[in-house]
Amino acid sequence: MQENVSALQLVLTGDPALFAIVRLSLTVSLSATFIAALIGVPLGSLIALTRFRGREPVIVVLNALMGLPPVVAGLAVYLMLSRSGPLGRWGLLFTPLAMVVAQTVLVTPIIAALTRQTIEDLWLEYRDELAAMNVGPLRRVRTLIWDARFSLLTALLAGFGRAAAEVGAIIIVGGNIQGFTRTMTTSIALETSKGNLPLAIGLGIVLVSIVILVSALAWGARRAAERFAG
Amino acid sequence: MSVRMLESDLPICFSQVGIVSGGVTILNDVSLTFLGGAPTVLIGPNGSGKTTLLKAAMGLLPLARGRITWAGQEVSAPARRAIMFQHPAMLRRSAAGNIRYALSAAGAVRAELERRTDELLTLVGLESLGARPARRLSGGEQQRLSLARALARDPAVLFLDEPTASLDPAATKAIEDVVRSISARSIKVIMATHDLGEARRLAGEVVLLHRGAVIESGSAERFFAAPATEEAKRFLAGELLI
Numbered sequence: 001m002q003e004n005v006s007a008l009q010l011v012l013t014g015d016p017a018l019f020a021i022v023r024l025s026l027t028v029s030l031s032a033t034f035i036a037a038l039i040g041v042p043l044g045s046l047i048a049l050t051r052f053r054g055r056e057p058v059i060v061v062l063n064a065l066m067g068l069p070p071v072v073a074g075l076a077v078y079l080m081l082s083r084s085g086p087l088g089r090w091g092l093l094f095t096p097l098a099m100v101v102a103q104t105v106l107v108t109p110i111i112a113a114l115t116r117q118t119i120e121d122l123w124l125e126y127r128d129e130l131a132a133m134n135v136g137p138l139r140r141v142r143t144l145i146w147d148a149r150f151s152l153l154t155a156l157l158a159g160f161g162r163a164a165a166e167v168g169a170i171i172i173v174g175g176n177i178q179g180f181t182r183t184m185t186t187s188i189a190l191e192t193s194k195g196n197l198p199l200a201i202g203l204g205i206v207l208v209s210i211v212i213l214v215s216a217l218a219w220g221a222r223r224a225a226e227r228f229a230g
Numbered sequence: 231m232s233v234r235m236l237e238s239d240l241p242i243c244f245s246q247v248g249i250v251s252g253g254v255t256i257l258n259d260v261s262l263t264f265l266g267g268a269p270t271v272l273i274g275p276n277g278s279g280k281t282t283l284l285k286a287a288m289g290l291l292p293l294a295r296g297r298i299t300w301a302g303q304e305v306s307a308p309a310r311r312a313i314m315f316q317h318p319a320m321l322r323r324s325a326a327g328n329i330r331y332a333l334s335a336a337g338a339v340r341a342e343l344e345r346r347t348d349e350l351l352t353l354v355g356l357e358s359l360g361a362r363p364a365r366r367l368s369g370g371e372q373q374r375l376s377l378a379r380a381l382a383r384d385p386a387v388l389f390l391d392e393p394t395a396s397l398d399p400a401a402t403k404a405i406e407d408v409v410r411s412i413s414a415r416s417i418k419v420i421m422a423t424h425d426l427g428e429a430r431r432l433a434g435e436v437v438l439l440h441r442g443a444v445i446e447s448g449s450a451e452r453f454f455a456a457p458a459t460e461e462a463k464r465f466l467a468g469e470l471l472i
Contacts, residue, residue, distance in 0.1 A: 129319045132380075228363065
């Protein structure tokens, strides 16, 4: 009980250490989601709208990668960025950028797979109409992405939720260095093991609040879709 | 709304057209000529090939055999034709937004979009519903919006696939009134229906299809007064053509 009160005090008084951690977490997860969207939305759309040999296995793998264990993603990025890895000379390991890369690897399949499903369903619905209107390929893609924007926003929020809540990947490639690569989730793990429960609980409150906010935004996007786009 | 000169696009000639899908023959050796004038109505039981014929004319289906010509020329892109599907997809935007999209896709200049959108909404009686999301319109309103969207292409020929299927009498009348109005503007209407009453009310010419083949075609007046084939007589008598 005492820990809960102290934790709330940390949150409500705007404890600098706590909010530095929150700021870094949001920066890393938002950056990763943004980059994953830049890759995942076009990739998902491309797979949805093209037919090629091996397409179905690609979809199966993409869907499977939505459940990629964070520690495996972290390990893969670690191997790439470690000094003896192919990208080792860039010196990115144990930096926030490495954490962005790891979370991008985690989130991109989620956004790409959900985009693929969304765009493909909409394409099946629109195909004849757009063909009858003689709409060209580029405009088709633009139309589908625009008309699916609320569903795609939900996909992005799902990706962000995944990034914000994971700990396995960033603890491997970030190293949980205080004041540099320490995020909410890695801090919670560390502070709990040290017995510093007020800070762990305070961060937990912030993290859960963010997750609820993301869920509320997804809900709001759905309602907006119903209201403005039908 | 501008009026097209039909002579540049008609007649539409089907010459021994065959369409196969998944190994099943949908249209078999269909030869037809669609001339200008009053609407041509395709009738026939479900699965007779009406929708397939309309889609083929629109260039939406590949031909397995034969050819389709417009004023003697084979055309692949649906430039001066438009279609209203039996189950039209509503784009996820307002009713007016749907029409603006169709106008824009048809190459309308930006300065004209609003004026022509209002014109088309008024033509189909949806002027008070322009701001409403298209997917929240009633079935009859969606059909009329789909009609307006098809007309946004300023077509010389308009294909209508069961435009009043599953609509109540009031909504059916609203659609039929628009079809008459369109036809009076020298737009050739070719429509499919399984409703013989509707065919009698609208048709100048009738084509009876059965199992992917043309059973009989000609003027509606003659067809309904004195059908030439046994199948047509049975169909008009309300018997099931199987």
